[in-house]
Amino acid sequence: MNARACSWVLTTVLCCAPAAHGAATPESLPLPAPDARPAVNPELASDGRGNFLLVWQQGRNYFEQQESDIFALRLDGAGRPLGQPIPVCVAKGSQERPKVIFSDGVFIIAWHDLRNGRDWDVYAARVGVDGTVRDEDGFLVAGGAANQASPAIAAAPTGALALWQHYAGRYYEVHGAFIGASGKRGPARALAFHGETLHGGDLSIASFGDRWVMSWKDERKWSRSESGSTITLYFASLRLNGPDPEVVDVERAPAASLGREGGRFASDLAGSALYTAWGDIGRGHRISVGAVFGAKSAAALANPNTEPELQSSSWNPRQVMTLFSTRIQIDGPVVAAFGDGAFLVAARQTGAARPPYRSRILGSRLSPAGVRLDDPDKLLLLHETDSSVANPALAAGPDGFVLVFEQDDGPGNQRLVAKSVRLR
Amino acid sequence: MSPMTMAWLVRLTLTGIVLQATPAVADWRDERWIVEDFTNVLGNGPDGGPLAQAGGGVHALCGDESGRLFLSSGQFIDVVSRDGMRSRLAGTGEPGYRDGPAHQAQFRLGFRSYYGAHNLACGPNGVFVPDGGNRRIRRIHKSDGKWQVDTWAGGGSRRLNPGDTAGARDVTFRGTFSVAVTVNGEVTIADDAGYYRVSPDGRTIRYVGSWSMTMSRGPDRAPKLNVMMGDADSRGFVYFVSRTPNFVVRIDPDDTVVHLAGRFAETRTQVTIGDGPPREAFFDTPTSLAVQPDGSAVYVCGGDEYDIRRVPADGSGTTATLMNNGRWGIASVHPNRSRGPAVVKPSASGRLRPDGELTDLMVSHLIGRDADGNLYGSINFWTGMTQFVEGHGLLGTRLFRLRRAPARGAP
Numbered sequence: 001m002n003a004r005a006c007s008w009v010l011t012t013v014l015c016c017a018p019a020a021h022g023a024a025t026p027e028s029l030p031l032p033a034p035d036a037r038p039a040v041n042p043e044l045a046s047d048g049r050g051n052f053l054l055v056w057q058q059g060r061n062y063f064e065q066q067e068s069d070i071f072a073l074r075l076d077g078a079g080r081p082l083g084q085p086i087p088v089c090v091a092k093g094s095q096e097r098p099k100v101i102f103s104d105g106v107f108i109i110a111w112h113d114l115r116n117g118r119d120w121d122v123y124a125a126r127v128g129v130d131g132t133v134r135d136e137d138g139f140l141v142a143g144g145a146a147n148q149a150s151p152a153i154a155a156a157p158t159g160a161l162a163l164w165q166h167y168a169g170r171y172y173e174v175h176g177a178f179i180g181a182s183g184k185r186g187p188a189r190a191l192a193f194h195g196e197t198l199h200g201g202d203l204s205i206a207s208f209g210d211r212w213v214m215s216w217k218d219e220r221k222w223s224r225s226e227s228g229s230t231i232t233l234y235f236a237s238l239r240l241n242g243p244d245p246e247v248v249d250v251e252r253a254p255a256a257s258l259g260r261e262g263g264r265f266a267s268d269l270a271g272s273a274l275y276t277a278w279g280d281i282g283r284g285h286r287i288s289v290g291a292v293f294g295a296k297s298a299a300a301l302a303n304p305n306t307e308p309e310l311q312s313s314s315w316n317p318r319q320v321m322t323l324f325s326t327r328i329q330i331d332g333p334v335v336a337a338f339g340d341g342a343f344l345v346a347a348r349q350t351g352a353a354r355p356p357y358r359s360r361i362l363g364s365r366l367s368p369a370g371v372r373l374d375d376p377d378k379l380l381l382l383h384e385t386d387s388s389v390a391n392p393a394l395a396a397g398p399d400g401f402v403l404v405f406e407q408d409d410g411p412g413n414q415r416l417v418a419k420s421v422r423l424r
Numbered sequence: 425m426s427p428m429t430m431a432w433l434v435r436l437t438l439t440g441i442v443l444q445a446t447p448a449v450a451d452w453r454d455e456r457w458i459v460e461d462f463t464n465v466l467g468n469g470p471d472g473g474p475l476a477q478a479g480g481g482v483h484a485l486c487g488d489e490s491g492r493l494f495l496s497s498g499q500f501i502d503v504v505s506r507d508g509m510r511s512r513l514a515g516t517g518e519p520g521y522r523d524g525p526a527h528q529a530q531f532r533l534g535f536r537s538y539y540g541a542h543n544l545a546c547g548p549n550g551v552f553v554p555d556g557g558n559r560r561i562r563r564i565h566k567s568d569g570k571w572q573v574d575t576w577a578g579g580g581s582r583r584l585n586p587g588d589t590a591g592a593r594d595v596t597f598r599g600t601f602s603v604a605v606t607v608n609g610e611v612t613i614a615d616d617a618g619y620y621r622v623s624p625d626g627r628t629i630r631y632v633g634s635w636s637m638t639m640s641r642g643p644d645r646a647p648k649l650n651v652m653m654g655d656a657d658s659r660g661f662v663y664f665v666s667r668t669p670n671f672v673v674r675i676d677p678d679d680t681v682v683h684l685a686g687r688f689a690e691t692r693t694q695v696t697i698g699d700g701p702p703r704e705a706f707f708d709t710p711t712s713l714a715v716q717p718d719g720s721a722v723y724v725c726g727g728d729e730y731d732i733r734r735v736p737a738d739g740s741g742t743t744a745t746l747m748n749n750g751r752w753g754i755a756s757v758h759p760n761r762s763r764g765p766a767v768v769k770p771s772a773s774g775r776l777r778p779d780g781e782l783t784d785l786m787v788s789h790l791i792g793r794d795a796d797g798n799l800y801g802s803i804n805f806w807t808g809m810t811q812f813v814e815g816h817g818l819l820g821t822r823l824f825r826l827r828r829a830p831a832r833g834a835p
Contacts (some may be wrong), residue, residue, distance in 0.1 A: 038516065061472050061802050062527040063503045063511040065571060095472065112470055147477045149470040165469060167477045170820035200467030201479065211745050219466040220818055222809055230809075232467075351519065353535050353557065388518045408518055411528040 031416045033086045038414035043102040044395035050077035053107045054066035060093035068094045076398040079418035103155040104181035110151040120149040152207035154207035174198040193247040206265035210293035212238040229314040233259025235298040251298040255316035272368040278332035281312040288323040288330040292370035325376035339396025359389040454831035457750040464822040485792030486546035521558045527622040529573035532557020538650040547605030584631035592629040604662045605652035614651040614664045638683040657719035665713035698755040699743040712790035731759045731784035746785045759784045768813040799826040
């Protein structure tokens with residue numbers, strides 16, 4: 001069978017894939033925007049008391065056309081906006097890819113910033129629960145020659161642990177520092193294990209309080225899996241060592257499929273972190289996968305689910321689980337949050353190649369140990385629309401989850417939309 | 425005139441005589457291709473900024489005469505400015521169809537095309553991209569100081585017969601299609617069945633003709649190509665590459681189509697066919713093509729080739745294979761039999777395997793070339809690696825530049 005015939009068979013199979021059943025979710029709420037630039041790359045954090053802070057990138061770094069800024073918006077427990085967008089950083093140049101966490105009474109936001117016009121630096125700012133920006137246009141976390149970029153942050157006992165990529169010659173190193181809730185920044189350090197500096201990017205980190213698990217992609221250090229596919233994704237567990245984060249152990253990903261695209265962590269803050277990713281497992285078939293990690297080791301825990309047979313060398317069902325049915329194609333990223341005693345996973349289903357075009361965001365639930373709680377073929381339909389949607393963000397509060405995503409309703413109307421998701 | 429001035433004049437005159445007496449012979453066998461970092465940094469990086477530190481894969485590339493590079497990256501078109509900064513130029517990142525301001529435009533790049541094929545073609549009147557999902561040729565250009573996207577051809581329902589002319593936006597294309605633009609701004613479009621020319625003002629399109637019967641599997645079957653990529657040289661000759669069947673075609677300024685290279689071959693005999701006369705050479709499912717701007721050669725790569733093949737643009741002489749010392753070698757069997765690890769050995773010498781110790785230069789897709797004729801390549805993601813250059817180490821980027829150090833006497 002040639003590739004085109006395969007493609008048609010695949011399309012036919014996917015068209016016949018079981019429709020996701022509806023979740024009990026209210027109407028979506030278009031969120032206010034400060035201007036006509038597109039609102040993209042949303043991230044959400046909860047204070048655990050029913051207050052959410054949404055942060056996003058307003059605009060993009062379009063050549064001779066547009067720059068981007070960082071904005072925030074308070075949401076209530078039902079995802080409704082509280083007030084108007086808050087300018088966190090509107091400095092000259094572009095600011096992109098904000099991340100947000102809540103710790104020690106304050107929201108901490110980190111992003112990378114092109115205000116110097118030459119290269120990216122990492123900045124951060126604190127925003128109070130009432131929406132007050134405590135560090136207007138942010139403070140420098142990491143700067144210097146070449147890029148410091150793509151920060152990932154997680155809660156720490158008195159603030160946040162921030163990691164970022166530091167360009168050191170031809171390759172990126174992984175650096176980190178603590179950012180206090182007081183606004184004080186700890187010393188920036190290259191992370192190392194057994195004296196060897198960690199290299200790469202695509203950073204993600206989850207907190208267990210005073211321990212962390214992180215992931216990164218290091219293509220300098222690629223290796224072959226048992227099945228022969230190439231692994232470039234690594235995991236490490238971290239702990240505090242005085243003022244510095246210390247790498248306790250390092251493990252490579254249990255399967256290549258886990259490291260294809262855009263992996264990220266969600267933590268229950270107790271002892272379980274779910275890593276979610278998506279990617280092509282062959283012939284353009286893109287599925288979502290995940291693995292569960294504990295606080296004590298960088299090794300993925302055993303997969304408690306029974307997995308379908310997949311003819312893919314990048315697949316390892318002993319430690320890696322499918323998050324949705326493999327009959328459902330996913331067009332990432334895949335995000336997760338912990339609430340109501342379970343992880344909720346959300347991702348966009350791949351759209352059709354031909355009209356009619358419909359966009360769907362699907363959900364599925366897993367226990368803290370990673371047991372799938374929903375029938376993979378009867379997933380939660382979190383949102384469906386004729387408009388293009390992308391980049392879901394998810395966080396949980398005492399009254400359930402809030403889902404925010406990008407929705408394109410035409411030129412000048414590329415905005416963020418929020419939904420409350422209550423599964424109890 | 426002082427003695428010193430006189431001495432300089434004599435010296436200059438002698439130098440001129442020597443230069444005139446030495447014919448400028450440019451032998452492509454003396455070319456040197458140097459592998460360098462480009463973009464899509466290992467481990468990924470931010471969406472833009474300094475080129476070699478930026479993330480984001482690239483499927484296709486072209487360069488304009490001012491030194492800017494244009495890249496297709498997912499559903500975005502990016503630009504690399506002359507100072508080496510990469511930024512978004514067009515697209516919202518999501519598939520759709522929308523003309524207008526470039527930052528609000530949408531494409532469906534790689535949709536409804538064979539193996540996601542699409543290329544970029546830089547011309548004096550803009551950057552052209554075959555938008556397979558929308559069945560159109562789209563153009564990115566600057567008008568009144570603002571970057572815009574418009575539809576240059578396609579999107580209609582009319583099917584033309586050879587010789588027919590119609591409004592450029594009234595027609596529809598068959599299957600996978602690709603685009604090339606000449607220095608005078610004339611756009612040539614190739615689809616499964618044949619090739620079209622769009623008038624330089626973009627108003628009309630002419631279906632010039634169907635493919636040569638030498639590319640048909642039988643005398644009673646019309647040839648059908650899967651055109652993956654196209655390019656044009658500075659003399660107005662246009663080239664396309666087809667994957668399955670595996671051919672290179674040239675379209676001359678007088679509209680003549682020439683079956684330039686490639687042949688049908690039984691599977692069991694494919695590996696025994698090495699470099700040779702272009703029409704006798706076998707290309708293994710190529711996905712990409714780039715032209716040397718002076719019109720001396722066409723470079724073919726991708727699919728299961730994992731190497732760059734040089735095809736003389738006039739169809740004479742022999743094809744050649746780029747070896748891992750950055751020089752051309754003649755493969756006595758298909759270069760797949762010479763394939764080694766992605767290691768560049770700048771100072772190595774000798775011949776390709778099995779006749780010598782050198783392997784081919786491992787490249788799985790040629791994303792395009794710039795206005796100076798430098799090539800840009802990638803290695804498939806599954807290998808998890810990029811080129812390792814002896815004495816230099818592993819490249820820092822997944823995509824690399826193959827900078828051409830021309831042979832002596834070359835332009």
